[in-house]
Amino acid sequence: MNDRPDVPGELVDRRTKGVWWPGGPIPAADFAARRDRLFDGPFTWPLLVLRESALERNVAALAEFTRAHGLLFAPHGKTSMAPALLRRQLEAGAWGITVATANQALAVRGFGVRRILLANQLLDPRVIRWAAEEMSADRGFDLLFYVDSPEGVAAVAAAAQGWKGERFPGALIERGVPGGRTGARTRGEVLDLAHAVDAIPGAATVGVAGYEGPLSDADGVRGFLRDLRGDVEALLAQRGPGPGRPILTVGGSAWFDLVAEEIGGMVEALPILRSGAYITHDDGLYRRVTPYNRLPEGGDALTGALELWAQVTSAPEEGLAIAGMGRRDAGYDQDLPIPRVLRRADGTAVPADGVRVTKFDDQHAYLSVPVGLDVRPGDLMSFGISHPCTTFDKWRSIPVVDDADTVVDLIATYF
Amino acid sequence: MNDRPDVPGELVDRRTKGVWWPGGPIPAADFAARRDRLFDGPFTWPLLVLRESALERNVAALAEFTRAHGLLFAPHGKTSMAPALLRRQLEAGAWGITVATANQALAVRGFGVRRILLANQLLDPRVIRWAAEEMSADRGFDLLFYVDSPEGVAAVAAAAQGWKGERFPGALIERGVPGGRTGARTRGEVLDLAHAVDAIPGAATVGVAGYEGPLSDADGVRGFLRDLRGDVEALLAQRGPGPGRPILTVGGSAWFDLVAEEIGGMVEALPILRSGAYITHDDGLYRRVTPYNRLPEGGDALTGALELWAQVTSAPEEGLAIAGMGRRDAGYDQDLPIPRVLRRADGTAVPADGVRVTKFDDQHAYLSVPVGLDVRPGDLMSFGISHPCTTFDKWRSIPVVDDADTVVDLIATYF
Numbered sequence: 110m111n112d113r114p115d116v117p118g119e120l121v122d123r124r125t126k127g128v129w130w131p132g133g134p135i136p137a138a139d140f141a142a143r144r145d146r147l148f149d150g151p152f153t154w155p156l157l158v159l160r161e162s163a164l165e166r167n168v169a170a171l172a173e174f175t176r177a178h179g180l181l182f183a184p185h186g187k188t189s190m191a192p193a194l195l196r197r198q199l200e201a202g203a204w205g206i207t208v209a210t211a212n213q214a215l216a217v218r219g220f221g222v223r224r225i226l227l228a229n230q231l232l233d234p235r236v237i238r239w240a241a242e243e244m245s246a247d248r249g250f251d252l253l254f255y256v257d258s259p260e261g262v263a264a265v266a267a268a269a270q271g272w273k274g275e276r277f278p279g280a281l282i283e284r285g286v287p288g289g290r291t292g293a294r295t296r297g298e299v300l301d302l303a304h305a306v307d308a309i310p311g312a313a314t315v316g317v318a319g320y321e322g323p324l325s326d327a328d329g330v331r332g333f334l335r336d337l338r339g340d341v342e343a344l345l346a347q348r349g350p351g352p353g354r355p356i357l358t359v360g361g362s363a364w365f366d367l368v369a370e371e372i373g374g375m376v377e378a379l380p381i382l383r384s385g386a387y388i389t390h391d392d393g394l395y396r397r398v399t400p401y402n403r404l405p406e407g408g409d410a411l412t413g414a415l416e417l418w419a420q421v422t423s424a425p426e427e428g429l430a431i432a433g434m435g436r437r438d439a440g441y442d443q444d445l446p447i448p449r450v451l452r453r454a455d456g457t458a459v460p461a462d463g464v465r466v467t468k469f470d471d472q473h474a475y476l477s478v479p480v481g482l483d484v485r486p487g488d489l490m491s492f493g494i495s496h497p498c499t500t501f502d503k504w505r506s507i508p509v510v511d512d513a514d515t516v517v518d519l520i521a522t523y524f
Numbered sequence: 525m526n527d528r529p530d531v532p533g534e535l536v537d538r539r540t541k542g543v544w545w546p547g548g549p550i551p552a553a554d555f556a557a558r559r560d561r562l563f564d565g566p567f568t569w570p571l572l573v574l575r576e577s578a579l580e581r582n583v584a585a586l587a588e589f590t591r592a593h594g595l596l597f598a599p600h601g602k603t604s605m606a607p608a609l610l611r612r613q614l615e616a617g618a619w620g621i622t623v624a625t626a627n628q629a630l631a632v633r634g635f636g637v638r639r640i641l642l643a644n645q646l647l648d649p650r651v652i653r654w655a656a657e658e659m660s661a662d663r664g665f666d667l668l669f670y671v672d673s674p675e676g677v678a679a680v681a682a683a684a685q686g687w688k689g690e691r692f693p694g695a696l697i698e699r700g701v702p703g704g705r706t707g708a709r710t711r712g713e714v715l716d717l718a719h720a721v722d723a724i725p726g727a728a729t730v731g732v733a734g735y736e737g738p739l740s741d742a743d744g745v746r747g748f749l750r751d752l753r754g755d756v757e758a759l760l761a762q763r764g765p766g767p768g769r770p771i772l773t774v775g776g777s778a779w780f781d782l783v784a785e786e787i788g789g790m791v792e793a794l795p796i797l798r799s800g801a802y803i804t805h806d807d808g809l810y811r812r813v814t815p816y817n818r819l820p821e822g823g824d825a826l827t828g829a830l831e832l833w834a835q836v837t838s839a840p841e842e843g844l845a846i847a848g849m850g851r852r853d854a855g856y857d858q859d860l861p862i863p864r865v866l867r868r869a870d871g872t873a874v875p876a877d878g879v880r881v882t883k884f885d886d887q888h889a890y891l892s893v894p895v896g897l898d899v900r901p902g903d904l905m906s907f908g909i910s911h912p913c914t915t916f917d918k919w920r921s922i923p924v925v926d927d928a929d930t931v932v933d934l935i936a937t938y939f
Contacts, residue, residue, distance in 0.1 A: 124630075124631040124634055124938040125938075126625075126627050126939055127627065128627075129626070129627065129630065129650075129651075153625070153626045153627045153630075153648070153651070154625075154626075154648075155625075187852075187886065187887060209886070209887040210541075210568070210569075210570075210848060210887060211544070211568045211569075212541050212542065212543075212544065212568045215539075215544065215568075216539040219539055229837055229848060229887075230837050230838055230901060232835060232836075232837065232901050232902035233568070233569075233835075233902075235544075236544075236568070257838050257840065257901075258838065258839065258840075258901050260900055260901035260902050261901060264902070285838075285840050287841070288841075290838075290840075290846055290885070290888060290890070291837060291838035291840060291846050291888070292838070292840060293840065294840055294841065322885075420647060420648075421647075422644055422645050422647065422706060423645055423672050423673065423700075423705075423706035423707070424673065425672065425673075425700050425705075425706060425707060425708065425709055426702070426703075426709065431705055431706050433625060433644060436857055436913075436914050437602075437913070437914070437917050437939065441857070442851055442856070442884075469857075470705070470737075471602065471624070471913045471914065472602060472624040472625060472644075473705060473706070475705070485675055486645060486647050486672075486673050486675035486676060487647035487648075487675050487679070498851075498852070498886045499851050499852070499886065502852050502918065503917065503939070505920075505939070523539040523540075524541055524852065524918070524920070
């Protein structure tokens with residue numbers, strides 16, 4: 110990956126939420142070098158921050174887990190779309206970066222990522238052709254994408270038509286769960302699609318992909334992983350020995366323990382895990398479902414790294430306070446934010462025990478405040494979040510703070 | 525407002541969702557001048573577009589409504605945070621722009637807006653002081669903000685301490701609904717707060733504000749509007765004749781008919797309406813609750829101006845299709861997006877009758893497809909949205925298209 114390709118030209122200006130900078134735009138790198146303090150720096154509320162210590166632990170944890178269990182790792186970049194974070198994941202040993210859309214592939218290629226796994230079917234030949242051109246111009250760049258239907262095969266054929274370049278992106282045949290999301294539903298279809306792609310001059314099937322997310326129990330996940338493994342073996346049997354090992358890639362945020370057991374270290378294929386949310390983890394959904402709850406490391410192996418700081422803007426009734434944040438500032442598709450700490454105007458902090466977010470407007474959160482806890486307008490409160498993907502995408506600039514609340518970086522996101 | 529202050533320096537690049545531009549960044553103004561076609565221009569899917577004809581009708585409708593009913597209009601800018609749209613609202617006669625947070629005020633001031641109504645309590649004296657400095661440096665600039673508590677009064681006092689400038693932002697005392705959101709709950713508190721602000725050298729109470737959103741029926745809304753009217757009259761009685769008429773400002777997206785009846789044309793105060801969502805309206809929430817459903821103009825006086833175009837990326841089972849858009853692309857706090865049109869690869873379009881979005885992932889929508897409608901991977905589908913505020917904030921660049929699907933502008937948002 111290039112050297113911080115996001116920073117040159119990246120300006121933080123007063124139109125960026127959370128940063129209070131009336132004096133005009135400054136480069137993000139200069140901003141980070143200021144070593145501002147979170148609570149008396151150039152910020153307004155609400156403000157989403159990343160806690161450096163948690164980020165570091167989380168990145169290291171999955172790097173170690175995948176290494177120890179014989180899995181390659183292509184963390185899902187859609188979670189953060191932040192070049193500074195993708196860079197950390199790659200530096201920790203990730204094989205590549207997964208993305209969800211053509212535009213995310215374009216963005217991530219712009220960040221300098223060298224290996225992109227586009228985890229969806231591409232129906233637009235222009236996008237496949239773009240990838241072929243990039244790969245041919247830069248032998249160190251690779252893109253893989255999904256095919257799950259004859260229409261996907263037709264898009265490959267259209268892109269390959271007349272192509273004279275050296276290289277062409279590889280197709281992963283997607284297998285899906287009946288009643289689930291995308292992906293061919295049977296082994297027969299997987300093999301037919303692979304055969305059809307391989308019949309296109311210049312194009313090739315390079316493996317099989319699946320997403321176990323729609324499954325809700327361990328037996329179902331194990332069964333699906335075994336189906337995928339069977340698909341790869343059938344693919345190898347169908348086409349005979351080839352030049353390289355095929356790929357077998359799966360999701361795994363909630364099930365990477367089973368992924369490790371079922372396909373970790375497999376020799377007939379390269380097993381690739383695509384988990385993304387682990388990088389910040391959270392205090393809601395992923396805290397509940399992380400496989401570490403079943404592993405010897407325990408549920409605390411990952412730490413919620415995203416903190417939303419908001420100001421109490423009103424305390425109009427006994428037991429009710431309103432914080433100045435809402436649907437614009439944090440995910441609300443899994444749980445509402447989880448109060449962590451109450452920080453008063455004098456800088457003293459107490460746990461926000463018993464405070465609950467009961468309702469969300471666009472720019473306001475309704476807090477239920479227990480008897481005995483005095484919450485006043487002007488107090489700050491920090492919140493853990495549930496579901497990093499729908500929180501990251503609400504912020505264009507996110508300060509990274511150390512455990513002493515000093516701002517050590519300011520990262521940009523691209524959504 | 526300044527002349528398109530957002531455009532100079534505003535670049536559209538390949539890291540911007542929806543715009544497919546591998547060749548590098550170009551100025552937004554140049555992009556608009558290209559007159560691209562929506563379906564064979566430099567776009568990928570999903571893509572949020574604004575329909576020019578609907579936008580024009582909606583802006584004109586509320587400008588006319590407020591003019592006809594003796595209301596000043598400060599449309600809520602938080603809906604779009606798009607300078608190009610705020611400009612249209614001001615050119616149509618809006619008195620000012622409402623915002624929700626200090627940062628939005630800073631952004632909107634950066635866009636060149638001359639009159640800002642900050643519809644929340646400010647607890648940070650630095651922000652009040654900034655407004656005083658801006659107002660003193662530019663006599664054509666005004667900012668108003670809310671006070672609903674002694675802590676809000678203390679912030680005003682702290683900002684006014686030692687202030688030697690010519691002008692100072694005006695305070696609106698916020699009255700709230702019992703069991704509702706922000707705002708003092710009784711007339712006595714409103715009068716006490718007004719008195720306390722007026723006792724601060726340099727500071728002044730300039731009126732009363734309320735938000736009827738928490739109320740669910742017409743009787744409740746009428747009662748609240750009458751309470752607010754009574755508050756203003758009591759305020760006038762308390763302080764005697766002053767230099768200017770006080771302000772009485774209310775929300776009104778769902779109730780501007782009652783606002784017009786209850787406070788339109790009032791002479792003892794300046795009535796200001798703050799509705800924001802009308803600018804794009806929608807096909808869900810606001811279609812159901814718009815006051816036009818009760819007015820002679822009828823519910824069609826406003827038109828849903830936001831269209832989300834997404835590609836069908838998979839059709840893996842009978843009756844199920846997956847579109848490449850999700851929680852990252854459209855609001856889902858009121859309703860999931862509403863299918864409008866199915867556009868096939870050959871350019872033919874049919875109504876998406878009977879198609880429903882049944883579930884949303886981050887980047888995928890699950891579509892239930894009726895028997896007899898053939899939906900194939902690669903087809904495009906347009907969706908109306910429910911709740912513009914939580915849709916705008918997911919897009920940094922939004923093409924504006926005319927009725928022939930030619931791109932006539934590309935607007936930037938600042939969240």
